Structures are given as C-alpha cells and as structure tokens.
Amino acid sequence: MTVKTGSPMVEMRDIRVSFGGVHAVDGVSIDLHPGEVVALVGGNGAGKSTLIKTLSGAHPANSGQIFIDSRPVTIHNPIEAKNLGIETIYQTLALADNIDAPGNVFLGRELRTRLGSLDDSAMESATRKVMGRLNPRFLNFKKAVGWLSGGQRQSVAIARAVHFNARVLIMDEPTAALGPAETAQVGSLIRQLKDEGLGIFLISHDIHDVFDLADRISVMLTGKLVGTVKKEEVTKDQVLGMIIMGKLPDEVTQAELADLHG
Amino acid sequence: MVTAPQETALPPKRSVGSLLGAMEIDTRLLGMVGALVVIWIGFHILSGGTFLTPRNLWNLSVQTAAVAIMATGMVLIIVTRNIDLSVGSMLGVVGMSMALLQAEILPGILGFDHPLTWIITLIAGLLLGALLGAFHGFIIAYVGVPSFIVTLGGLLVWRGAAWALASGRTIAPMDSSFQLLGGGSRGRIGGPASWAIGVIACLGIVFFLLVGRRQRRKFGFGLRPVWAEATLAIIGCVVVLGAVAVINSYPMPEALAEQYAAERGIEVPPGGIALGIANPVLIAIVVALAMTFLATRRRFGRYVFAIGGNPEAANLGGIKTKRTILMTFALMGFLVAIGAAVTTARLNAGTSGLGTLAELYVIAAAVIGGTSLGGGVGTISGAALGALVMQSLQSGMVLVGVDAPLQDIVVGIVLVIAVAIDTLYRRRVAK
Numbered sequence: 001m002t003v004k005t006g007s008p009m010v011e012m013r014d015i016r017v018s019f020g021g022v023h024a025v026d027g028v029s030i031d032l033h034p035g036e037v038v039a040l041v042g043g044n045g046a047g048k049s050t051l052i053k054t055l056s057g058a059h060p061a062n063s064g065q066i067f068i069d070s071r072p073v074t075i076h077n078p079i080e081a082k083n084l085g086i087e088t089i090y091q092t093l094a095l096a097d098n099i100d101a102p103g104n105v106f107l108g109r110e111l112r113t114r115l116g117s118l119d120d121s122a123m124e125s126a127t128r129k130v131m132g133r134l135n136p137r138f139l140n141f142k143k144a145v146g147w148l149s150g151g152q153r154q155s156v157a158i159a160r161a162v163h164f165n166a167r168v169l170i171m172d173e174p175t176a177a178l179g180p181a182e183t184a185q186v187g188s189l190i191r192q193l194k195d196e197g198l199g200i201f202l203i204s205h206d207i208h209d210v211f212d213l214a215d216r217i218s219v220m221l222t223g224k225l226v227g228t229v230k231k232e233e234v235t236k237d238q239v240l241g242m243i244i245m246g247k248l249p250d251e252v253t254q255a256e257l258a259d260l261h262g
Numbered sequence: 263m264v265t266a267p268q269e270t271a272l273p274p275k276r277s278v279g280s281l282l283g284a285m286e287i288d289t290r291l292l293g294m295v296g297a298l299v300v301i302w303i304g305f306h307i308l309s310g311g312t313f314l315t316p317r318n319l320w321n322l323s324v325q326t327a328a329v330a331i332m333a334t335g336m337v338l339i340i341v342t343r344n345i346d347l348s349v350g351s352m353l354g355v356v357g358m359s360m361a362l363l364q365a366e367i368l369p370g371i372l373g374f375d376h377p378l379t380w381i382i383t384l385i386a387g388l389l390l391g392a393l394l395g396a397f398h399g400f401i402i403a404y405v406g407v408p409s410f411i412v413t414l415g416g417l418l419v420w421r422g423a424a425w426a427l428a429s430g431r432t433i434a435p436m437d438s439s440f441q442l443l444g445g446g447s448r449g450r451i452g453g454p455a456s457w458a459i460g461v462i463a464c465l466g467i468v469f470f471l472l473v474g475r476r477q478r479r480k481f482g483f484g485l486r487p488v489w490a491e492a493t494l495a496i497i498g499c500v501v502v503l504g505a506v507a508v509i510n511s512y513p514m515p516e517a518l519a520e521q522y523a524a525e526r527g528i529e530v531p532p533g534g535i536a537l538g539i540a541n542p543v544l545i546a547i548v549v550a551l552a553m554t555f556l557a558t559r560r561r562f563g564r565y566v567f568a569i570g571g572n573p574e575a576a577n578l579g580g581i582k583t584k585r586t587i588l589m590t591f592a593l594m595g596f597l598v599a600i601g602a603a604v605t606t607a608r609l610n611a612g613t614s615g616l617g618t619l620a621e622l623y624v625i626a627a628a629v630i631g632g633t634s635l636g637g638g639v640g641t642i643s644g645a646a647l648g649a650l651v652m653q654s655l656q657s658g659m660v661l662v663g664v665d666a667p668l669q670d671i672v673v674g675i676v677l678v679i680a681v682a683i684d685t686l687y688r689r690r691v692a693k
C-alpha cells in the first residue's frame with residue numbers, strides 16, 4: 001500500500017525498560033514512516049504501553065535511542081514529545097474527571113486571553129470543531145468528563161491528540177470502549193490522518209481492526225519484539241501465531257497453526 | 263458541530279428543578295443557604311430575638327472574616343487531595359511576629375506610632391506566612407512527605423514557636439493604624455462608601471451576566487433564557503443591597519458619633535451615623551473575589567483542579583504538579599497571614615494562643631462549603647458561605663449561652679455530618 005521511501009520519521013532502537021527486576025521492554029526496535037500505520041500487538045503485559053510511553057515522554061527508557069527524522073533525540077517529559085509533534089492517546093485516557101471536555105483537550109496548553117486568563121469560549125469552540133470531525137453526536141461540552149460514558153471519554157482523549165496537528169500519533173487501544181459506529185468513525189479518522197501524512201502507532205487487541213488499518217504489524221511477547229511484518233505478506237493466523245507462540249510465520253508448522261483454532 | 267442557540271420557549275412543565283436548571287444554580291449552594299437560614303432563624307428564636315439584629319449581624323460579619331479568608335485557600339489545598347492542619351498555629355506564630363514587630367521592634371527604630379509601622383508589619387507578616395507555607399509545600403511536593411504529617415508537625419512546631427517568640431507573654435497594644443485592619447468602631451468604611459460598594463457590586467453582577475451572554479452568543483453556544491438571567495441579576499442585587507442595608511442600620515456608638523460629627527461640624531442625624539462595612543469584611547470580600555478569579559479564570563487554578571481530578575493526567579499534560587502544590591501551600595500561608603493580621607488587629611494584642619483550633623473551623627468551612635475531601639471539587643464562594651455557617655453556629659451558641667465544651671462538641675459533630683453528606687452525595691452522583 002504505502003510506498004516507503006527515504007528514512008523513517010520515528011525510529012526507536014534497542015529500547016529497554018525494567019521495573020525492579022522485571023524487563024517490561026527488552027531490546028525492542030521499531031520504526032514509523034510518514035503516512036504509515038504501524039500496529040503494535042501482543043498479549044496483556046507484553047510491554048506495548050511501556051514501549052510507547054518512552055516515546056510519548058511519560059516514562060524514561062533505561063537504555064536505547066530514539067531518532068526523529070534521523071536525528072537522535074532524548075525525550076524527558078510529555079512536553080518535549082509534544083514539541084516534537086508526538087501526540088498520545090493513553091490506554092488510561094489520562095483525563096481529569098472533574099474538568100469538562102474543552103478543559104481536558106487543552107490541559108497543559110490552555111488558550112488564554114490577552115490578559116492571560118483562560119479563554120474558555122475559544123477552547124470550547126475549538127473543541128466543538130474537532131469533535132464535529134470525530135463524533136458529531138458528542139454534545140456534552142460543559143459537563144465534567146467523569147460524568148460521560150466510556151466512549152464519550154475516549155472521544156475526548158482522541159480529540160486532544162488530534163487537535164494539535166501532530167505528526168506522529170500514538171493510539172493505545174483507542175477504540176476499546178467505543179461502540180461499532182464510533183469505532184468505524186475512528187477507523188475512518190485514522191485513514192484520513194494517514195492520508196494527510198501522519199505516522200500512527202496503533203496498539204490494538206482487535207486483529208480485524210489491525211488488518212483493516214495497519215500497513216505493518218510489530219508483535220511483542222514478554223517484553224521482546226517477535227518481529228515486524230508487512231500486512232499483505234501474512235495471514236491473521238500467522239499473526240496470531242506470533243502473538244501467542246512468539247514464532248515468525250516461516251517457523252510455524254501447519255500442525256501448530258491448526259492448534260490455534262483448538 | 264455547533265448546536266443552535268437554545269433561546270427557546272420555557273420547558274412546558276415549570277418544576278422547581280427545571281427553573282433552577284435554567285438559571286444554572288447549584289443545588290448544593292442552595293442547600294447551604296437553606297441551612298444558614300435555618301440556623302439564623304433557630305438562634306433568633308432561641309436567643310429571644312437578639313440574633314437577627316443589625317448589631318449582631320455586623321459582629322458576625324467581622325468574626326467570619328478571618329475564617330473565610332483562610333477557607334478560600336484551604337479549598338485549593340483540599341482540591342489537590344492535601345490538607346493543612348497547621349493554619350491555626352501558623353496564624354499564631356505569624357500573628358505573634360507581627361505583634362512583636364510593631365509593638366517592640368519597629369518603635370525602637372522608627373519611633374512610636376510611625377505612619378509606616380503598620381504597612382511594614384503587614385508586608386513582613388505576609389512574607390513570613392508565604393514563606394512558612396512554601397516551606398511546608400516544599401517538603402510535601404519535593405520530598406514527598408504526606409501533607410497530613412507535614413502540617414501535623416507544623417501544628418506543633420508553629421504553636422511552640424508562637425510561645426517561644428515572647429515566652430508566652432501577651433504583646434499589646436497594636437499600632438493605631440494597624441488596628442484599623444481588625445474592624446472595631448474606627449476600622450470601617452462608613453455608610454456612604456458601603457452603599458457605593460453595594461451599587462458597584464450590583465453593576466458588576468449585571469456586567470458579568472451580560473459579558474458571559476455576549477461571549478456565548480459570539481461562539482454560538484446555548485444561552486440561558488432571558489427571564490433566568492434577569493432573575494439571577496435581581497436576586498444577586500437584592501442580596502447585596504439587602505446586606506448593605508442591614509450593615510448600615512448598625513450605628514456608631516453615641517460618643518463616637520458625637521465626636522465624629524463635631525470633627526466635621528455636623529449634627530448627628532436621628533438614626534445615628536452608620537459604621538458601614540468593617541475593614542476585615544471588605545478584605546475578606548476582596549480575597550474571595552481574587553481567589554475565585556484565580557481558581558476559575560487562571561491557569562494556576564485550572565492546574566490545581568486537574569491535579570485533584572487526576573494527578574497522572576496532569577503530569578502527562580505537562581503540568582508542573584510539584585511546583586503547583588508548593589504554590590498552593592505558599593498561598594495558604596499568605597492567606598493565613600492576612601487572617602493573622604485581621605485577628606491581632608481586632609484583639610489589639612498578640613498572644614501565643616492566637617488561632618488555636620482555627621484549622622478546624624477553616625477545614626470545616628471549606629468542607630461544609632462543598633469542597634470534597636476526595637479532591638478535585640470545591641468552590642471559593644461555597645467556602646466563604648461555609649465560614650459564615652460555622653461562625654453563625656459559634657456566635658449563636660455564645661449568644662444563647664452554650665458552654666464552651668458543648669460548643670466544641672457541636673462543631674465536631676457538624677464537621678462529621680458535613681463530610682458524611684458529601685460522601686453520600688458523591689456516592690449517589692457516581693451511580
């Protein structure tokens with residue numbers, strides 16, 4: 001699908017993160033090109049969230065390197081990531097439940113009037129605009145987001161990542177709480193953003209969504225990268241084999257594949 | 263997506279709920295006003311008709327000021343999921359420092375009753391308060407000791423320090439200009455100025471309603487119905503002007519009025535000369551307005567609430583959470599210093615027991631005013647109203663002649679009930 005030319009916009013090389021003795025991420029290397037969706041898959045606790053948190057500045061890596069446009073960078077905190085054009089939708093959503101949708105979308109980057117006060121009207125207006133693109137049925141702009149449904153909250157988190165014209169979007173299970181219509185909406189949003197040239201890391205447990213949206217698939221198992229494959233070159237079963245057994249497609253026997261289906 | 267402006271017809275059924283909804287009035291705030299009315303009428307009856315008199319209400323307003331000033335800061339502390347148990351002791355040590363400075367140190371340098379004494383004292387006190395608060399905040403935010411422990415330590419340390427500063431002596435009297443901060447018959451602004459402030463407040467209410475409306479129309483958001491806006495404006499103005507009328511119907515003591523009239527070559531009018539709003543009350547009003555502005559219109563306030571709502575989200579949003587926490591405690595210390603100035607000025611003395619148990623009144627005021635101990639929720643206006651409720655209870659009990667130990671029992675029970683109501687309310691809302 002996407003023609004990969006030139007160097008990647010993001011390259012993470014040999015990233016390691018450990019918590020106490022646990023190697024949550026153990027020497028993983030992945031990359032991302034403009035206009036590309038790379039799916040990051042793996043079982044629970046495989047280390048997907050931990051890996052991308054080193055890119056979004058939420059958590060430091062113990063070792064490894066990150067290159068943006070082939071230049072080495074160190075990302076110490078979320079602000080530095082955002083300044084590099086990296087926006088993140090966290091698995092936990094990272095919303096302040098007591099604050100309304102516009103307040104959350106602009107959290108840490110509030111619009112202000114000339115006198116330096118919060119410009120709530122401008123923030124609400126901008127939020128209505130992004131939401132229109134994302135989830136037109138979202139109308140609760142005045143309620144604290146803690147009062148909203150899981151799907152509406154997720155919409156707020158997505159709106160925040162999309163509003164600031166990111167170059168790189170990290171989506172950690174962005175549709176986990178969404179209904180079918182909203183999931184489809186996010187799917188078409190991802191395609192649209194991809195066409196605009198954004199690079200997207202998509203973490204998902206839904207293998208159908210992954211095949212639907214991704215160009216390449218990176219599989220993790222217990223902190224290690226099993227491998228990265230092009231979507232057109234593998235079947236869903238082969239990817240399942242990588243997720244569960246940690247074996248690349250050509251290492252798996254027919255018998256083992258059959259086993260996957262019980 | 264922009265919703266059409268909702269300036270449509272009234273809802274078909276005018277239930278009380280929909281009326282309040284249209285005016286966007288908080289039911290909790292209303293509950294508090296209701297509680298206040300019950301307390302006032304109750305004490306009025308129990309005291310044989312002496313509670314709801316201009317004299318008593320004027321005194322009540324003065325006594326409420328210090329607690330209200332500090333409660334506005336406590337709201338922000340509790341919103342960030344912290345607590346400050348040291349405010350009473352900080353009030354003690356800052357009050358003693360200001361008393362010593364103006365009564366024993368500055369006179370030696372500047373001479374007695376120097377016109378600069380009061381302002382130097384006040385500024386030094388404010389700095390000291392902010393510094394003590396910042397010190398607490400530093401240990402809490404950067405060292406990571408829970409605020410409960412740090413300020414519990416502060417409660418003991420600063421009370422001890424207040425004693426040690428003068429070996430327990432009472433320092434009096436205060437500088438004559440400084441005394442004006444405390445109210446009393448000279449520390450007030452007079453009748454005409456009080457009316458002027460009332461009128462300005464009314465214009466302010468109308469102005470903000472209009473600006474809010476224009477802003478919402480500009481962005482095409484839903485508008486409150488016109489009748490709701492008008493009702494809000496009328497209620498607001500009636501409350502403000504009514505309060506001024508009550509305050510202004512409390513006259514100066516006769517002797518003072520005669521002296522006052524003689525100085526100006528006028529006759530004392532039949533109704534006497536109004537004292538007007540007391541300085542500490544004016545200070546409390548200014549503090550409450552400034553704190554409301556800070557909490558709702560400035561980034562700092564937004565960050566305070568974000569930290570209370572979800573500290574992790576605040577961090578991921580790039581908010582400097584530690585610095586923000588430190589600043590809330592510094593602000594608390596600053597407000598305690600204002601409270602200390604008002605209190606020492608009113609007592610015309612500094613004592614080592616100054617502000618004892620104030621932390622309980624301040625925390626109770628914030629909590630009764632709707633600040634949730636779970637963090638993330640609270641309003642400045644609620645806390646100010648909560649302070650009025652607490653002070654009404656206490657003054658009422660004094661007026662009725664309830665013994666001091668029994669007063670403490672009542673205050674303690676009210677505090678627990680307030681938190682229980684908050685807990686139940688939140689549990690119901692969570693469903």
Ligand SMILES: Nc1ncnc2c1ncn2[C@@H]1O[C@H](COP(=O)(O)OP(=O)(O)OP(=O)(O)O)[C@@H](O)[C@H]1O
Pocket residue numbers: 019022024042043044045046047048049050051091
């Ligand atoms: N803050 C932390 N402290 C200690 N251990 C952690 C922390 N965060 C993650 N871990 C551990 O790191 C490992 C990887 O966790 P991670 O959240 O990255 O997995 P994941 O692939 O995102 O899983 P899921 O699909 O369930 O979201 C797990 O063993 C987890 O227990």
Ligand SMILES: [Mg+2]
Pocket residue numbers: 048049050091172
């Ligand atoms: Mg995860």
